[in-house]
Amino acid sequence: MxxxxxxxxxxxxxxxxxxxxxxxxxxxxxxxxxxxxxxxxxxxxxxxxxxxxxxxxxxxxxxxxxxxxxxxxxxxxxxxxxxxxxxxxxxxxxxxxxxxxxxxxxxxxxxxxxxxxxxxxxxxxxxxxxYEEDEIGSKMTTNFIEISRRLTVKQAMRELIAKAEENDNITTIYVKDDDDTFYGAINLKDLIVARGYTDLDSLISHSYPYVRDHESITDCIEQLKDYAEDSIPVLDDDNKLLGVITAQDIVEVVDDEMGDDYAKLAGMTEEADLEEGLPESIKKRLPWLVVLLGLSLCVSTVTGLFENVISHLAIIVSFQSLILGMSGNVGTQSLAVTIR
Missing domain, CATH: 1.25.60.10 (MgtE N-terminal domain-like)
Known part of the structure; x- marks a missing residue:
């Protein structure tokens, strides 16, 4: 069936x-x-x-x-x-x-x-x-939970419950040191299953990945997408936690960057091209079309110079579309490799 x-x-x-x-x-x-x-x-x-x-x-x-x-x-x-x-x-x-x-x-x-x-x-x-538009700090959210490293497991759970109502990003709890600098992160699951007598420090990941607030988005993308974390902390130059980049933010950033790169390779600008009027679109794209028209005329002129040869060997013409098609395929493949 x-x-x-x-x-x-x-x-x-x-x-x-x-x-x-x-x-x-x-x-x-x-x-x-x-x-x-x-x-x-x-x-x-x-x-x-x-x-x-x-x-x-x-x-x-x-x-x-x-x-x-x-x-x-x-x-x-x-x-x-x-x-x-x-x-x-x-x-x-x-x-x-x-x-x-x-x-x-x-x-x-x-x-x-x-x-x-x-x-x-x-x-x-x-x-x-x-932050500038191309800095990772412009994409962060201040919606996160931060606790002190000096708390016990029970105290940490109570603080988590108290703050959870106002914060959506609770799967990772961030920990600060006595001087308010970033100390590490705790997975929510680890905190939930921990016994009351467990040392909180043993639950903390001290080498948790992070980014700096003024780092460029492009530089951060490769680092961010390699971690299967729900959120990544954003620190300032004094190692203090300012915000976090969530998994959803990372997806949006990567999607925006890929779209921008593709548009630039095609001789276009970003998403504005989708919303602008016909006159603006013509103004931006016409120069590229004129250049392509000129190159096509050159190809036609060169082909015309060999008219006598073609008249004696007409079968050569059948290969013209094949050669032009191959160049198009090569260009498409090169574009795909460049974008990746």
């Missing part, structure tokens, strides 16, 4: 139908908890403004902050939300995501939103914004 392909459910469509079902807000809230934030983010585009505003009200600030982290063009949705509530949503996001969101609004509104945030959020955003 042949295996039948089971069609996957369309969660986005289900969400849209749920919101338009006319069910009570409580009923929608209960059911929508079963869906992933990314699916809800995708559903926003399928809803009209009135339906989205209803959804904002149902979900609340904390859930919306998690959903907006998955939205590419979140600026247009922030326009539909009251300024104070929008500030609360951004305040609840990871610092790196909050910076990305703030970059999508105009400068005046950006200042208004930041002014409404608490001091801790302001400091985190200021820290992320202090």
């Amino acid at each position: 042949e295996n039948e392909i089971v069609e996957k459910p369309d969660y986005v469509e289900e969400l849209v139908n749920l919101i338009r079902s006319g069910e009570s807000d409580e009923g929608i809230s209960e059911k929508i908890d079963n869906y992933h934030d990314n699916d809800i983010a995708s559903a926003l585009d399928e809803l009209n403004e009135k339906e989205r505003k209803k959804l904002y009200q149902i979900l609340g600030v904390e859930r919306m902050s998690e959903i907006f982290a998955y939205v590419d063009d979140v600026g247009k949705y922030l326009e539909e939300i009251e300024l104070e509530k929008a500030a609360d949503i951004i305040e609840n996001m990871d610092a790196d995501d909050a910076v990305d969101v703030l970059e999508e609004v105009d400068e005046t509104k950006r200042k208004q939103l930041i002014e409404l945030m608490d001091e801790e959020s302001k400091e985190d955003i200021k820290l992320i914004c202090s």
